[in-house]
Amino acid sequence: MTSQASAGSHRAAPVHVDPCDVTVLTALSAVADPVRVQLIRELAGSAEWTRSCGSFDVPVGKAALSHHFSVLRGAGLVEQRDEGPRRVNRLRREEFDARFPGLLALVLRDDHTG
Numbered sequence: 001m002t003s004q005a006s007a008g009s010h011r012a013a014p015v016h017v018d019p020c021d022v023t024v025l026t027a028l029s030a031v032a033d034p035v036r037v038q039l040i041r042e043l044a045g046s047a048e049w050t051r052s053c054g055s056f057d058v059p060v061g062k063a064a065l066s067h068h069f070s071v072l073r074g075a076g077l078v079e080q081r082d083e084g085p086r087r088v089n090r091l092r093r094e095e096f097d098a099r100f101p102g103l104l105a106l107v108l109r110d111d112h113t114g
Contacts, residue, residue, distance in 0.1 A: 011082075014069075019076030019092060019099040027100050030075030031107045035060055036068050040077060040091065044108050048090040049081070077104075 030036060035058050042056055053069060060068070069089070072078040076099065079090050096104050 013082065014073055014080040014087070016079055017074050017076050019095045022074075022076045022099060024100065027075050027077075027096075027103060030071050030077060031103070033068065033071075035064075036072055037107060039068060039072065040104075040107055043078065043089055043091040044093070044104075049083075049088045051089050052086040053080075053089065054086075 031040065038058055039056055043051060053065060056065070058065060058068075069078060069080065073080065077092055077096055079092050080087050082088075093104060
């Protein structure tokens, strides 16, 4: 695997967890937060590697947003890479679905009440 940190980057490359190594409790915890659900839904509706972290309209600051992405990476839901000054994202739909069939489809459904 190649290094994910770009040359001269001032931040560490993101650490990714393979969905095969994720417990069901970790997965459920990751999708239990409304901000993370919004991030997942927006990523699901976007082409891979087109959304930078700052492009999401969520009601949290940068530090909290970074934490939410860390949780999503830790659950095997999101992969990130640095492209110059931007960190871009992709939803690991196929990999996550292989590990937890149907869970992502439930999260993406727009029929929630309450």
